[in-house]
Amino acid sequence: MPIKTVLTAEIENVSILDAEGRFDEKLGKGLIPDADLVKLYGHMCTCRHLDEVAFKLQRSGRMGTYPQNMGQEAASLGAAYALNNDDWLVTCYRENCGLFWRGVPMESILLHWMGDERGNAMPRQHHATPIAVPIGTQMLHATGLAWAAKYRGEKRIACTFFGDGATSEGDFHEAMNFAANLDIPVVFCCQNNGWAISVPGHIQCSAPTVAQRALAYGMDTIQCDGNDLFAVVHCFRKAIKQARSTGRPFFIEAVTYRLGDHTTADDARRYRDQAEVDAWRARDPILRLRKYMAKRGLWSDAKEQELQAKVEVEVAATVERAEGITSPNRVDFFDHMYAEIPADLALQRDTMQTHGIGQDPSQIEGAVIELPAKEGH
Amino acid sequence: MPIKTVLTAEIENVSILDAEGRFDEKLGKGLIPDADLVKLYGHMCTCRHLDEVAFKLQRSGRMGTYPQNMGQEAASLGAAYALNNDDWLVTCYRENCGLFWRGVPMESILLHWMGDERGNAMPRQHHATPIAVPIGTQMLHATGLAWAAKYRGEKRIACTFFGDGATSEGDFHEAMNFAANLDIPVVFCCQNNGWAISVPGHIQCSAPTVAQRALAYGMDTIQCDGNDLFAVVHCFRKAIKQARSTGRPFFIEAVTYRLGDHTTADDARRYRDQAEVDAWRARDPILRLRKYMAKRGLWSDAKEQELQAKVEVEVAATVERAEGITSPNRVDFFDHMYAEIPADLALQRDTMQTHGIGQDPSQIEGAVIELPAKEGH
Amino acid sequence: MANLTLVQAINLALIQEMERDDRVLLLGQDVGANGGVFRVTEGLHKRFGGKRVVDSPLAESGIIGTAIGLAMAGLRPIPEIQFDGFLGPAYDQICSHAARMRTRTRGAFTVPLTIRVPVGGGIHAPELHSESPESIYIHTPGLKVVMPSSPYDAKGLLISAIRDPDPVIFFEPKRIYRAFREEVPEDEYTLPLGKARTVCEGEEMTVVSWGASVVQCMQAIERSGRGIELIDLRTLYPFDMDAVETSVKKTGRCVIVHEAPKTCGFGAEIAARIMERCFLHLEAPVQRVAGFDTIMPYYKLELDYMPDADRIARAIEETAAY
Amino acid sequence: MANLTLVQAINLALIQEMERDDRVLLLGQDVGANGGVFRVTEGLHKRFGGKRVVDSPLAESGIIGTAIGLAMAGLRPIPEIQFDGFLGPAYDQICSHAARMRTRTRGAFTVPLTIRVPVGGGIHAPELHSESPESIYIHTPGLKVVMPSSPYDAKGLLISAIRDPDPVIFFEPKRIYRAFREEVPEDEYTLPLGKARTVCEGEEMTVVSWGASVVQCMQAIERSGRGIELIDLRTLYPFDMDAVETSVKKTGRCVIVHEAPKTCGFGAEIAARIMERCFLHLEAPVQRVAGFDTIMPYYKLELDYMPDADRIARAIEETAAY
Numbered sequence A, B: 001m002p003i004k005t006v007l008t009a010e011i012e013n014v015s016i017l018d019a020e021g022r023f024d025e026k027l028g029k030g031l032i033p034d035a036d037l038v039k040l041y042g043h044m045c046t047c048r049h050l051d052e053v054a055f056k057l058q059r060s061g062r063m064g065t066y067p068q069n070m071g072q073e074a075a076s077l078g079a080a081y082a083l084n085n086d087d088w089l090v091t092c093y094r095e096n097c098g099l100f101w102r103g104v105p106m107e108s109i110l111l112h113w114m115g116d117e118r119g120n121a122m123p124r125q126h127h128a129t130p131i132a133v134p135i136g137t138q139m140l141h142a143t144g145l146a147w148a149a150k151y152r153g154e155k156r157i158a159c160t161f162f163g164d165g166a167t168s169e170g171d172f173h174e175a176m177n178f179a180a181n182l183d184i185p186v187v188f189c190c191q192n193n194g195w196a197i198s199v200p201g202h203i204q205c206s207a208p209t210v211a212q213r214a215l216a217y218g219m220d221t222i223q224c225d226g227n228d229l230f231a232v233v234h235c236f237r238k239a240i241k242q243a244r245s246t247g248r249p250f251f252i253e254a255v256t257y258r259l260g261d262h263t264t265a266d267d268a269r270r271y272r273d274q275a276e277v278d279a280w281r282a283r284d285p286i287l288r289l290r291k292y293m294a295k296r297g298l299w300s301d302a303k304e305q306e307l308q309a310k311v312e313v314e315v316a317a318t319v320e321r322a323e324g325i326t327s328p329n330r331v332d333f334f335d336h337m338y339a340e341i342p343a344d345l346a347l348q349r350d351t352m353q354t355h356g357i358g359q360d361p362s363q364i365e366g367a368v369i370e371l372p373a374k375e376g377h
Numbered sequence C, D: 001m002a003n004l005t006l007v008q009a010i011n012l013a014l015i016q017e018m019e020r021d022d023r024v025l026l027l028g029q030d031v032g033a034n035g036g037v038f039r040v041t042e043g044l045h046k047r048f049g050g051k052r053v054v055d056s057p058l059a060e061s062g063i064i065g066t067a068i069g070l071a072m073a074g075l076r077p078i079p080e081i082q083f084d085g086f087l088g089p090a091y092d093q094i095c096s097h098a099a100r101m102r103t104r105t106r107g108a109f110t111v112p113l114t115i116r117v118p119v120g121g122g123i124h125a126p127e128l129h130s131e132s133p134e135s136i137y138i139h140t141p142g143l144k145v146v147m148p149s150s151p152y153d154a155k156g157l158l159i160s161a162i163r164d165p166d167p168v169i170f171f172e173p174k175r176i177y178r179a180f181r182e183e184v185p186e187d188e189y190t191l192p193l194g195k196a197r198t199v200c201e202g203e204e205m206t207v208v209s210w211g212a213s214v215v216q217c218m219q220a221i222e223r224s225g226r227g228i229e230l231i232d233l234r235t236l237y238p239f240d241m242d243a244v245e246t247s248v249k250k251t252g253r254c255v256i257v258h259e260a261p262k263t264c265g266f267g268a269e270i271a272a273r274i275m276e277r278c279f280l281h282l283e284a285p286v287q288r289v290a291g292f293d294t295i296m297p298y299y300k301l302e303l304d305y306m307p308d309a310d311r312i313a314r315a316i317e318e319t320a321a322y
């Protein structure tokens, strides 16, 4: 046989609760207990509201650039729900919902975008790493974290999130390849929201699916409707189970959409059609779940009102905590550079000067320096 | 259908003249005219002999570290044979055979490994780039070169070679992804020789094939017996035709083996079994072709002797040219830094000093400096 | 003449060079329909089309690596790296390839590309959006490094960079992208790479700086009321040491100002060179007002990190008192 | 005590730290069965097994990036980058992640890793195998940078680096991997990071260097017959400026020697600091004998590139004559 087939591969797409409200009983039944569903729904609503408030904070100058999560709540939430609390959760910046479910305080995220590193001081018990701003770099850390667990014989795995744009970076490839070849239990989840700022998905991946990225590594892979919490939970359960039992990685493509601008610094009208956005609004993961819950008798307008009132209070309190924090100590940015501050750096800190005379005024033998007054002050 | 198949893929392996001497007439007939075959065979023998001589040059201190090509002659030769002479050929360091076919002077390669940049001064007409020492970095250049051809509306494509180890680098991924998504006609060829120095293939790619790396990009891909010149030519013809007509890239995995040490600085006995090497010796591309030609009546012991004699003369002349070159001018390494040398660099060159007084001895007002004698000289 | 911001001056330079030379093309993240995240390439996609203004995959090494190939083939690519902090993934292609190609091939291949990068802090951006890595690239032989401090200079220097036969990193100080306007000739013009600009003359002291810090220096100098000569280097490699030398030989005192961390920053090189060349003329040790040797903090503290007019003014007074 | 080469001293340090602390693991290309291309990790795979001595894929960013994760989880990974020139692809993970993790998380996450890298020229290697990039990493806040010049120092410094709670780049000057032997205690010992070593004392002049160049300095000093104080910095960040200051205040003259290109090399920082701290004590401008501002040439010319005893001796004589 001069030509023989040496590989065949197939990729599946999972959808359980679709945008039209159809629910697949076979896969969906018992997947998420009703009580949990109500909680998960409430959680998504909180997250959505925080998003809206954050947007306004930025617009009114009370926060820096902020990337809205709107429309993408289901993927990270489904993951966090399916994972153990001590599995590592290594995210990008559109996974607020999952991080909050894990227990990361909401004000951490606000503080981060308010330009305050204290927002990144994640308590170890959350097993979550701070928001990753440089695209595509955190997946390697996830691989290392999971490797450490394996090294120590722990059952912990890692789950990492990233966008479709991130899959173009070399580090994405290296993380996937390390995990696959060294047998490291990482669940890689791409939130394919169709855009990387203004660059459309096919410039990042012109293949029919992002899920097939994983075929390069012989890694198991699946695609799901990322706006369908049920499908997300289904796929994560499968991936997590396999990762935990075999130590092998798994790839999940969650197909979703960024309903808002890329960040508050962006104006998406410059590059995408409103019709596209509108079509996706109809596939909103929150909307979909509410309809389903209502149909199932789990939800009502009254409950919704009650929830929204609660959410508003909660988010307002979060904003208050974030804004109420004392100003950072300006030596903070010196004091955490090293476990022990080198003498030269301590001198910079203590004098707040880099120039030699400023650091050692004895060089000018007591000359009294008066700074000229500032213009117009 | 809550679970539906969104992708199916298949990878084929091509073998025409196998190690046992079986020849597939259907695919092989007329693929390479007999006259060419004899030339190609002779060319491989020259390359093999140069390899042996280079090894000895290194051992006798007349050359630096050298990576033998032994056993991998067929892949790059088949490519160079199938490509047009003005298609870009962007290689690593185990593609001597293809480069020589293209017309790159053999002494260029020797000079490179003799620590002389003049070995890299490739005349533009060869459309070949110099040996790439940093692994996995040249494929991006190939993509850029092919992109430039497309930009200009030329029919030229690029073909780039790299090892299995190289496919672990992030730059490999980025090159593949750029070519696939921006429709750039590059033929990517991985010489999968099973090892990256001492690291076995499965640490670079634990998937069943390296060819499936391309599935990540929706790129067409094929695997072939890289020691089978016919299979190589078959696959390259197919890849080149498609790249030239559609502008899309193509991936070829040429399965081969590094019969020698990684380089002259390596001792492969430390990490691999002789049995493995012996098994591959039997699959030597040169041996295989000779047997086939003999069977077909195209070759004889007399012809072989004649060829070997010719090859020895040719290689000896090459070595003479490489060793006979004048010593490089030591200002060379200044003079080619920029199109026009910056004044400060010219000063470094003209004084061969970096220290200020050495560059401007007028600072010591004519003091006569005598260097103390060297110890023991 | 038009009264332009730095962003507009660069945009104009790009348009004119693209009109003039069809070997020039742009590539990068969001440079197309979006016109770049800072709108520097605004309108270019519409004007020149998707062939010459290319939205690339999100991969900095890929952007530079393919641009190297484009340049080796004789085109004049202008890749954009979206922010200073994302030069990191492209470091290897820049330093191990673009910078080396000419000399390693003894001139057979060259890499005439111009890498545009917004640089520096002061705009309340997220992390890794406010870095000043120029010293890394000045230390890398084979590159040229440019950083304008005004719209007029930006246009003239960018055109020179694009026409330069060697790889140039063109740093655009984002803090002053729109901070002020300046008269910029509409006709094309070039400014030579490697020549400093004397912003103001003086006999008492020399201040050397580049990029957005030049503006802070001007404020401090004005406040000081002293006769200070301010030299804006404009090109950081090759740099105009002659201008610095002449000035310091005249003034005997020098303050260098830059945003990058002090240690191994480019200020160290200038200071060391001044000592080499002006030793007997120095009346005070050269002082460096620079970023601290810390990571650029998130924006709540960024102004504490960056050298400001206060710190510069202090260094000036103290140097004068030495 | 055993009479060891630098390679052997490092190998011994690795063995002892791995025995002592099972959080220590090695990863890199060919570090396993092959024992590393320089045989530095020889025997470790056999002794500690594939779990603790891991042959990784050929991907430098991956090696450092996963090592960061390992370190964040509390392990003490020791990644090896096979040659100086291949630090390039790992630049971003080192500088944008390892170096920043502690401060960007205000101490919540730390990265206690030690990156081992053979460094420098002089062994007739192919291109990108002979680089001296230390200045790049000294300029990057958050890293520590070490470069020993002898077997004794190598062992003590490496053990300190491994135990250090912050990321350390440990440069191993490959030219002297096997150039000489030294008595090295078999017991474990540490040498403090940030402390220089005075190789020889003298009153007439100070020479400052590090790594393999220290050997060239010793030759030049011996030839000079002068009373020269040679300071081997050993740690390049944080660096022992006090030792340099004390010496230069005594001698009034200084020559700095390093292999990396002159411009923005670490010598510039030392020179600028000497001016800042010892201005009134200087009797001559500080001189830098360094690599030229060119790409390190292929090996036929590498000795013309590298500072050798001749160039150092000349700088010493000229500085004395100033």
Ligand SMILES: Cc1ncc(C[n+]2csc(CCOP(=O)(O)OP(=O)(O)O)c2C)c(N)n1
Pocket (backbone or CB within 6 Å): A094, A133, A134, A135, A136, A162, A163, A164, A165, A166, A167, A193, A195, A196, A197, A258, A262, C029, C058, C082, C086, C089
């Ligand atoms: C290494 C790097 N390059 C560029 C950027 C600038 N940038 C920020 S977000 C973004 C797009 C990311 O797209 P994707 O990964 O799809 O995530 P999404 O924002 O769509 O969730 C870019 C280019 C960055 N942060 N990091």
Ligand SMILES: Cc1ncc(C[n+]2csc(CCOP(=O)(O)OP(=O)(O)O)c2C)c(N)n1
Pocket (backbone or CB within 6 Å): B094, B133, B134, B135, B136, B162, B163, B164, B165, B166, B167, B193, B195, B196, B197, B258, B262, D029, D058, D082, D086, D089
């Ligand atoms: C970026 C980089 N990392 C490491 C090396 C050292 N090195 C040289 S060859 C080699 C193995 C290459 O393996 P592969 O790509 O399979 O090519 P082969 O030598 O097997 O042909 C390594 C690790 C290098 N040259 N470049």
Ligand SMILES: [Mg+2]
Pocket (backbone or CB within 6 Å): A163, A164, A165, A191, A192, A193, A194, A195, A196, A197
């Ligand atoms: Mg996206």
Ligand SMILES: [Mg+2]
Pocket (backbone or CB within 6 Å): B163, B164, B165, B191, B192, B193, B194, B195, B196, B197
């Ligand atoms: Mg190989």
